[in-house]
Amino acid sequence: MSFFARLFFLLACYFVAAPTFVNAAVPGTECPVLDATDALARKSIMHYVCFHQASPGYPGHDAAYPGELPEDFKWTPSLGHELAFSQTRSVYWIRLNLSNNERERRLWYLSLNYPLLDEVTFWQGDDPGDTLVTGDKQPFSSRAVDYRYFLLPLALASGETLSVTIRIRSSGALNIPLRLETPSELIAGSNHLTLTHGLFYGTVLVLAIFNLFLFFSSRTAYYLHNAFYMGALGIFLFAMGGFANQYLWPSSPELANTAIPFSLLLCTLAMILFGRSFLEVTKHTLADKTLRVMIWLCAGVTGLTLILPYSQAILFNTALGLTTIFILSIIAISRWRQGYQPAKWYVLAWMVMAAGALIYASAAFGYLSDFLARESLMQVVVGGQVILLNYAMVQRWRLLNNKLLEAEQAARSELEYRVHERTAQLRSTMRELENANRKLATLSLNDQLTGLYNRRHMDNVLPELCAEARRTGQPLTIALVDADHFKIINDTWGHSFGDTCLQLIADILTRHVKRPRDITIRFGGEEFALLLPGTDTAGAQKVCKALLKDLHTTAVTAPDGARAGITLSAGIASLLPGEDQQELFERADSALYEAKARGRNQTVIAGT
Template sequence: MSPILRLFAILSLSLIPALAFTDAGSLKTGCPTLEATDSGARDSLMQYICFYNAPPGEPAHNASRPEQLPEDLAWTPAHGRDLVFSATKSVYWVHLHIRNSGAERSLWYLKLNYPLLHEITLWQTGNGTTESIVTGDQHAFSSRGIDYRYFLLPVTLDAGETRSITLRVHSSGALNVPLSLETPAEVIAGSNHLTLTHGLFYGALLVFAVFNLLLFFSSGTAYYFYNAFYMAALGLFLFAMGGFANQYFWPNNASFANTSIPLSLSLCALSMTLFGRSFLEVAKGTISETALKTLAWFCIGFLALTLILPYTKTILLNTVLALTVISSLFIIAAVRWKQGYQPAMWYLLAWLVMLVGGLIYALAAFGYLTDFLAREALMQFAVGGQVILLNYAMVQRWRLLNQKLLEVEHNARTELEFKVHERTAQLRNTMRELEKANRQLSTLSMNDALTGLHNRRHLDNIFPELCAEARRTGHTLTLALVDADHFKAINDTWGHSFGDTCLQFIAEMLTRHVKRPRDIAIRFGGEEFALLLPGTDPAGARIVCEALLADVANTPLISPDGTEVRITLSAGIASLRTGEDQNRLFERADEALYAAKNEGRNRALLSEVTEART
């Protein structure tokens, strides 16, 4: 073979991989192909996205399928920027190529983290087939295919397979297209985190609303009712904006799902106005009272218009209304504070926080700021701060009212006694609620959140008491310190999530083996546990520990990658001696534990045995 032919053959062979990894979609758009198995590439998803803005009148605006797009369409690379656009009538086409260079078939989810998009169509093409999903908040919630408040597209790729994904997005309001490509584990972890965050937020909001409602029923004070009304309306608005209302309240009523957002927003504005007028004690006939009355009637009018006008107009009008109400209340509170009304200071701070958070949230919702999820979290933080400040302002207002009652004692003693009785009843109800909350908080502070066992604080409280009791009665008190072997390797290999699963498994085993009513199992460190065994001698404690160690060692766990994992424990045991304090008892148990570690782990050693060896 001639040198020229040899060179041609080598060049031909070197082009085979490139030909294998090229697809028609990539050539049309010029977008790079994302390697799905590369977590770094997935984190930089927007570097692989191309999009096209199709205003009304263009062929791409009227196209309903990717094959109807012009072949010479000028796709725009995202270059890492989020796709966020203010109110527009354009149709946006988004394109992405994904390849699985792994050795096995795998699943990923393309997640669109914004629930308020009217029309979304997703196509994925590969292996000669095309699959499509037509969804959006103008369709029934079941059209998404997956019961999730955001939009999820499952992408399953065979080994070596490349797929093209195309999105057609249209919305009559702002258009946010925050995309991410995640593994099922990442989707679940993110969902769990958000579920906890939203659960705490909406749960706290509901508790405060119910608490104020109970205060209203017990005291008859109007601003408690208006505050409960405000928090309920605000919670409903954020619930709808977050996509939860569409998911849980009216999944089959797409029209009302959109209407509920401006509707709840106008209810928020009305409740804010009523609460501000009642709480700030605006005098009749003043400019402030006239302004608040006018705003209240505007809120009622906008509430009616919401049921008539289209969503695009009502959401804008009601947003302007809500921001106007917040600004007006801020100004009126400043005037009342200047007039010497002290609770207005905390009310003023509350609305300052709300004004900043609401303005940023509105800018994100209307497409003027990126990262809607971060703005949503900021809004929740602002609402939380406002609720705390408002309730503190009500406490200050209550204190002010109490002082006024004391000042008129000399002029109307009979009337004063009646009012003091009324306010005292309110205080007692509040104190009972606070005492109940403190008891619940105390219980939570003594338990480990992950495992449910008692924590180090409980150990510090109960250990001296048990030692004192043992010295007084002469009964035996045995302490066993238990530690998981090579636990760092588990975290390093399979991650902290699986490590937490292992800790929960160990806690379950401890609970199973520590059965007597007075025996106590405690988690006092990362993978460190303690057993307090009153009335148990060292031999009995060793039997308990050896049974525990055998049970744990013989029970396998399945790691995230399917590997069978067996955990072993080491234990050190010591009993309280005459004249010994709890610190020395703990040290001897710890020395026995380290001796068990040094002798090969997966064993329980008595302190007396280790001391005899030394």
């Protein structure tokens, strides 16, 4: 027991007394200019960032915009280190110089990937009018982009150099992880995180509901307490990650700040209730009295959490949570020594949680950098703890089964059946959740009837293809294809046969549009689009004539045995210099209408 006591003491001392991050840099150095078009430079953004800590009473603390900063204001380069600071009353100024060395106007997003900052103000240049004021003490609508982190769109003309200044003030710790990404990079990263977080929070929710079902079916208290714990922990991490501020209370900054320490307090209370019931603590013992005192302490702290400032409430509740983990671990070790075997896995689960919680808390309080990595680590830790706790519950079930076997063989068999049945339900639920996520990812970009890409995919990829064509000088051609008189087919033979015809058209398009980079899209009822990078109008016309001929000569038998004639009309347009994707699409659409007007079943090139 003394080993674990010393371990907790050392970790707690580190957490309370660890020094604030100080960047070993030489003040006064001119901030370098980051070439925003250079992907490697963007990944090394912290080598281009400078900062200044303005303590109360010093120049810069009360400055309202960059133009009010003194002329001898000294910037400190971050030298590649992420900026992380413990609780402070200082104001932090961040400076980043950007340039666009390409020949056209480009858009980037500067992201500050830490949601728990009270006040964040962005300036592009020194103009006080070009200001974005946001932060988690502002309504969520104050942000430039509807996103859990702080995003600043930066549009730079060719050859333009821009100085971005950020002013940050927060009552809690400060993490300032900056990223500079293109829209496609931001979307890709966001999609990845959305899937990861969706799986994590979905799993936590499923397990919480599953434990509720176990409680209702078995009336075993620790299932209810475990569901309470997972629910409270999920809400706490949801709030810490900025999701709650985005989705649950976007118009209530006060509630957003109160929810974090309050949900942490609920986690602590749930830990005590679950540990007390799972470890089967004997009533009126020292352990039982200690846990009762902790429960009443949590109830008393609830009122303080609602009135204390966030910085004080989160510190106090964090210390209370770590103390609770320590006390529960001591009680669990004692029960383990008494021969209660499930306590062994309970101890391991809380050792994993203690280590992860200390690292996560250290990052949240500014003692460690890279909050995103710590957030991911915390999710892994929670997953490991959930596995160990569920394994501990399985061990407890085995212990109960052995006791029941001594009393009644039939009852033991029934209980084993129930355990296996519930385990199978959990696995089935997890499989269904995983399959649902896979299907969702596929359905979001694919047409369900034909299997082709849908309009959303075209909206995503067409701007990129246009940008690539302008950059490389290669042609980009779009062909819009529409089935002629398709309403007559639906009205005559029904929509089911119409769907069959659409699938036939999709098959023919797929056969003729077969280069690896060519893209076939269904973007309307009977409307299709062909995106042909590296192909001019002559090549596109050749493809369209071939597929029109193929469909015209394909015999389609209607449900009544009649031959249904299906023809297509196509409009073709190639990207012109200075033209954007909307103008390209409209020219192709006009060419399609011209093909319809000329009698259908033909191809028209825009402008001919």
